[in-house]
Amino acid sequence: MIDEGKLxxxxxxxxxxxxxxxxxxxxxxxxxxxIWRNEQPELQQGAFIxxxxxxxxxxxxxxxxxxxYNEMWQSYFPDVVKAPEPHLGxxxxxxxxxxxxxxxxxxxxxxxxxxVYVHKIAAPGMTGVSGSAETFAxxxxxxxxxxxxxxxxxxxxxxxxxxVVGAAxxxxxxxxxLGQLRCGTSVHFGGPLGFHSGERHKIVGVPDPALCxxxxxxxxxLGYRRALVPCGGSREHPGRYLDELSNLGVTHVAELHEDGxxxxxxxxxxxxxxxxxxxxxxxxxxxxxxxxxxxxxVIANRQQGAVADLIALNxxxxxxxxxxxxxxRTGVTKAREAIASGAALAQIRASIRAQNPEPEAGLAxxxxxxxx
Numbered sequence: 597m598i599d600e601g602k603l604x605x606x607x608x609x610x611x612x613x614x615x616x617x618x619x620x621x622x623x624x625x626x627x628x629x630x631i632w633r634n635e636q637p638e639l640q641q642g643a644f645i646x647x648x649x650x651x652x653x654x655x656x657x658x659x660x661x662x663x664x665y666n667e668m669w670q671s672y673f674p675d676v677v678k679a680p681e682p683h684l685g686x687x688x689x690x691x692x693x694x695x696x697x698x699x700x701x702x703x704x705x706x707x708x709x710x711x712v713y714v715h716k717i718a719a720p721g722m723t724g725v726s727g728s729a730e731t732f733a734x735x736x737x738x739x740x741x742x743x744x745x746x747x748x749x750x751x752x753x754x755x756x757x758x759x760v761v762g763a764a765x766x767x768x769x770x771x772x773x774l775g776q777l778r779c780g781t782s783v784h785f786g787g788p789l790g791f792h793s794g795e796r797h798k799i800v801g802v803p804d805p806a807l808c809x810x811x812x813x814x815x816x817x818l819g820y821r822r823a824l825v826p827c828g829g830s831r832e833h834p835g836r837y838l839d840e841l842s843n844l845g846v847t848h849v850a851e852l853h854e855d856g857x858x859x860x861x862x863x864x865x866x867x868x869x870x871x872x873x874x875x876x877x878x879x880x881x882x883x884x885x886x887x888x889x890x891x892x893x894v895i896a897n898r899q900q901g902a903v904a905d906l907i908a909l910n911x912x913x914x915x916x917x918x919x920x921x922x923x924x925r926t927g928v929t930k931a932r933e934a935i936a937s938g939a940a941l942a943q944i945r946a947s948i949r950a951q952n953p954e955p956e957a958g959l960a961x962x963x964x965x966x967x968x
Contacts, residue, residue, distance in 0.1 A: 598635065598636065598637070602630075602635070602636075603636070603637075603640070606627065606630065606636050606640055606644065607640065609623060609627055609644065610640070610643050610644050610647050613644070613647035613648055613650075613651045614647050614651075616651055617651075618651075618654050618656075618657065619648075619656075619657055619660070620656060620660070621656040621657070621659050621660040621663070622660065623660065624648070624656075624657045624659075624660025624661055624664070625660040625661075625663045625664040625667075626664070627644055627660075627664075628660065628661055628664035628665065628783075628786075629664045629667065629668070631644070631645070632664065632665075632668040633668075645781050645782065645783075646781075648782045649780060649781050649782050653782050653785060655810045655813060655814055657782070658782070658785050658786050658789070658810065658811070658814050659786075659814050659817060659818070660786075661782045661783060661785065661786025661787070662785075662786040662787070662789040662790060662814065662818060663818075664786075665783065665786055665787050665789075665790045666790045666791060666818075669790055669791075669792060670791070673742075673743045673744070673792075675743065675744040675747055676747065676791075676793055676794025677713070677715050677747045677750050677751060677756075677793040677794055677795070678747075678751060679713040679750065679751050679754075680713075681713060682713075682795075682796065682797050682821075682918070683712075683713035683714060683715055683750065683793070683795055683797070684707065684712055684713065684714050684715075684795065684797045684798065684799070684914055684917065684918055685714075685715060685716070685717060685788075685792065685793070685795040685797070685798040685799070686700050686703060686704050686707070686714065686716065686798065686799040686910075686914060687700060687716070687717055687718075687728070687788045687798070687799070687800055687801070688700050688800075688801035688839035688840050689784045689785055689788055689800060689801065689802055689803065689839055690727070690780060690784050690803070690839060691780035691784055691803040691839070692801075692803035692837055692838050692839040693803065693836040693837055694828075694830055694833060694836050694837060694838050694844070694875055694879075695879065695880040696838055696840075696878045696879060696880055696906065697878065697880060697881070697887045697890045697891055697903055698727065698728055698730075698731040698887055698888065698891055699838075699840045699878075699906055699907055699910050700716070700728060700799075700801065700840060700910065701716065701718070701728045701731040701732060701891060702891045702894055702895060702907035702910075702911075703840075703907055703910035703911040703913075703914060704716045704728075704755060704757075704911075704914070705755060705895055705940055705943055705944050705947075706895070706907060706908065706911035706931045706934055706935060706940050706943075707911045707914035707915060707918075707931075708753075708754040708755035708943050708947070709754075709934040709935075709939040709940040709942070709943035710911065710915055710920060710930050710931065710934050710939075711754070711920060712754070712914055712915060712918050712920060713750060713751075713754050713755075714750070714754065714755050714914070715746070715747065715750045715755075715756055715757070715758070715792070715793040715795060716728060716732070716755070716756070716757040716758075717757070717758055717760050717788065717790075717792045717793075718731070718732060718739075718757045718758065718759050718760065728757065729757075729759040729760075730884045730887075730888065731887070731888050731891060732757045732759075733759070734884070734885065734888040734961070734965060735888065735892060735944060735948070735958075735961070735962050735965065736944075736948040736952060736957075736958030736959055736960075736961040736962040736965075737749075737756075737757060737947060737948050737951045737952055737958060738951055738952040738953060738958065739757075739759040740759075741951060741953075743758045743792070743793070745951065746758045746951055747793055748950075749947060749950035749951035750793070752950045753943070753946040753947045753949070753950035753951075754943070754946075754947075755943060755944075755946075755947040756947065756950065756951050757951070758792060758793070760787070760792065785802075785807075785811065788800050789811070789814060789815055789818055791818075791819075796819065796820050796821045796822070797820070797821060797822045797823070797917060797918060798815065798820060798822075798823055798824075799823070799824045799825075799826070799910075799913060799914065799917060800815070800823070800824075800825050801825070801826050801827065801828075801838070801839035801840040801841075802825055802826075802827050802839055803827065803837055803838075803839045804827060804837060805827040805829070805837065805848035807825075807827065808825045808826070808827055808848055808849060808850035808860065809825075809850045809858070809860055811825045811850070812825045812850035812851065812852050812858050813850075813858065815852055816852050816856065816858065820852060821852075821854060822852055822853070822854060822917055822918075823851070823852035823917075824849060824850075824851050824852075824913060824917050825849065825850045825851075826839075826840060826841045826847050826848070826849045826863075826913070827839065827847065827848050827849075828840055828841050828842025828844065828845070828846075828847040829842055829844070829845040829846045829847065829848070830842065830844035830845045830875055831844065831845040831872060832844065832845075832874060832875055833875060840906075840910050841863065841906075841909050841910050841913050842865070842906075842909075843865045843868075843870050843871075843872065843873045843878075843902065843905045843906050843909055844865075844872065844873055844874070844875055844878070845864075845865075845872065846862050846863070846864055847862065847863040847864075848860070848861075848862055849861055849862070849863060863924065865905075865909070867924060867925070868909050868912060868924035868925050868927070868928045869925045869928055869929070870905050870908075870909060870928065871905075873901075873902035873905060873906070874902070877901060877902035877903065878902050878903050878906050885965075885968075888965065889965055889966075889968055890903055891903075891907070892944075892962065892965050892966055893966065894907055894935065895907075895935065895940045895941055895944055896940075896941045896966055897935050897936055897938065897940075897941070898966070904932075904935070905928075907931070908928045908931035908932050908935070909924065909928060909931075911927065911928075911931040911934075912924045912925075912926075912927025912928045912930070912931055913927070914927075915927040915930060915931070944962065945959060945962070948962060
């Protein structure tokens with residue numbers, strides 16, 4: 597039975613948020629800790645989650661979410677990726693107003709094909725048609741393996757992924773409330789900042805350019821060595837955004853450098869040698885299967901055009917952040933070469949073999965997807 601005093605104290609935090617008040621980093625960390633431990637009724641949990649998101653998070657509140665998430669995750673999954681060089685995380689937080697195919701998944705595959713070790717934290721499509729969790733599962737990688745097995749897949753093949761909600765539900769019983777949501781929450785911001793696999797290099801796409809600097813500053817305070825926080829715009833749809841680098845218009849970026857400095861700047865598609873595309877060319881399909889098939893066809897060099905450019909651009913940002921290229925234009929060229937040569941398709945096949953207890957079944961799933 598929950599203590600009445602604890603119920604009331606938690607309820608007081610909800611009231612403060614409803615009244616547009618702010619919470620301290622420590623208050624948010626403790627409140628979310630109670631949510632992860634299921635120490636509050638689900639009604640109170642949902643009310644707190646909604647109130648913080650509706651009020652709008654401060655930098656300290658985001659840090660509180662991220663720290664509580666880190667504490668929960670690492671208490672259950674303390675293992676890390678032990679690659680021969682620093683590895684990268686890449687994720688879009690969702691909640692963007694211009695929904696596209698699953699770009700970060702495709703970019704992760706291509707970046708790995710170009711030599712970057714990538715561990716992809718993936719979640720179901722809570723705010724869109726599909727997310728990275730569905731993408732990799734439909735391509736044939738096993739979403740139900742323990743994170744440690746996915747980490748070993750990263751070490752062996754340069755690319756592994758963990759379905760974050762699936763892992764937490766399977767191992768801890770947490771995320772019951774979040775698993776039921778189909779809307780954005782503060783965990784979409786704080787969760788991706790967690791050190792899921794020991795990474796200290798990460799790209800986190802956000803749905804509003806006003807969030808870029810705040811998120812990047814939070815990543816610095818958490819201990820990241822290098823970070824990129826992009827928000828992509830569209831010439832055709834001003835005021836609407838992608839949570840990744842965009843080939844539709846200007847992308848605003850905040851970047852954390854090795855020396856601890858943070859810079860903000862804009863990127864035009866032409867800076868990477870790309871033409872400006874139309875949103876309709878990269879927009880999300882109506883079904884998860886159609887979304888994933890499009891990404892798979894690009895990876896297999898069976899589809900060129902705007903989606904291929906968008907995936908190449910975001911893969912290029914991975915290569916640049918990890919020091920594999922000096923500029924995005926060179927990165928786009930390397931990404932295109934990896935796709936055209938078959939290296940990208942070979943990469944996803946290698947990752948299926950590394951992260952599926954029944955690799956032949958996984959490979960057959962990929963082949964069926966490409967044939968559809």
